[in-house]
Amino acid sequence: MGGFLDHMRTGLWRENPGLVQLLGLCPLLAVTSTFVNGLGLGIATLVVLTFSNVLVSATRRWIRQEIRIPIYVLIIASLVTCMELVFKAWFPALDRSLGIFIPLIVTNCAIVARAEIFASRNPVAASFFDGIGMGAGFALLLMAVGFIRELIGKGTIFADLDMLLGGEPVPGLVLVDGGWLLAILPPGAFFSLALAVALKNHFDRKRDAARRATMPGSARRTGGTT
């Protein structure tokens, strides 16, 4: 299980698809106006990414180099279509709120990138873990950005969770009535993402500095993030 933990660490932090590889920015910037949107799209992406990694890895021996891209597209597009139908059937409110961005998961380059970089060269189990790690990393970032934007832009925390969980409407924790609209608008997405990337780099640098101080021999080593 050590492999699993390592994959999680890579996906969540070291090579986080959104924070480090800056992949999948289109959905990231577009849907994260609230926490629940980020959570919904995050889960959908996580599931699609995990399944596509497993399928690509399982079929990697039969797939010739020349036709691999159309096959990845086929696999990912089918998975996304299934996902969209599942959302429409069980989370109709969230489907309406995410709109076009569920079908657009097809174009999330984080998914095709993992298929090409990782799943096509690694065994099924490792690809499965990689999918979960990368998917969770992307989902957590979506949730974090959504949380910040909702808090600043609308003054609420966890509003409309019923779209995902069902049941009674959830007004969420209303801190102030109305907020700073800019955070909900597109520029707010860029600001929030920039803030998240800056914070991550800041922590990495601090950690590297601490490591260098304790291990003078490895002073030239840079944190694997740049």
Added chain:
Amino acid sequence: MSGGVIKGGVTLAAIAAICTLLVAATYQLTAERIAANEQAWLERSLEPALSGLFFEGSITESKLEIPPPHDLPGNDTAIIYRVFAEGAPVAALFVVTARDGYAGPIRILVGVGSDGAVTGVRIVEHRETPGLGDRIDQARSDWVYQFDGRSLGNPVGARWLLQVDGGDFDQLTGASVTPRAVIKAIRDTLIYFDAHRDEIFTLPASGEQS
């Protein structure tokens, strides 16, 4: 080399077939739920135009499609949902299109009570300018609520206009084309209702639901 091409093609075809099966199976599993959800959503979006009037049965079951040409606003198929209670007509909900908005067609839901008075107006779809014309949208301002309870005699036909045009209805600062279009659509709907009241409530539902 040609062997490789054929092999590649066969692999591609096989994977495409498997993927198609996967999608088809998911569709089969979810189709019923999706249809039910869509129905429920439609019912829920129609109800507000009834302003809490008591009714029985499903709104969507009594759907009536009026193909063009007709005297309702718009030149596309107009939809009328009839609402009944104890066998007597309660209201008719019209989904009509105003073609003379500022930016593209405006889909409007107009509820008309059996007495000819508006039970509620909701903007279903529009592309009006954000901050100006889009205030006809109930999500942006409460402008559409001023029509509740109005009818062809209240105010009289000639005063179914914006106040700037010598009528009775509030305008929206910076937008005049959009609210004019909406008012005209509502008035035309009321005129249609007045002329066709009996048919509206007696025609059989357009049988598209199975």
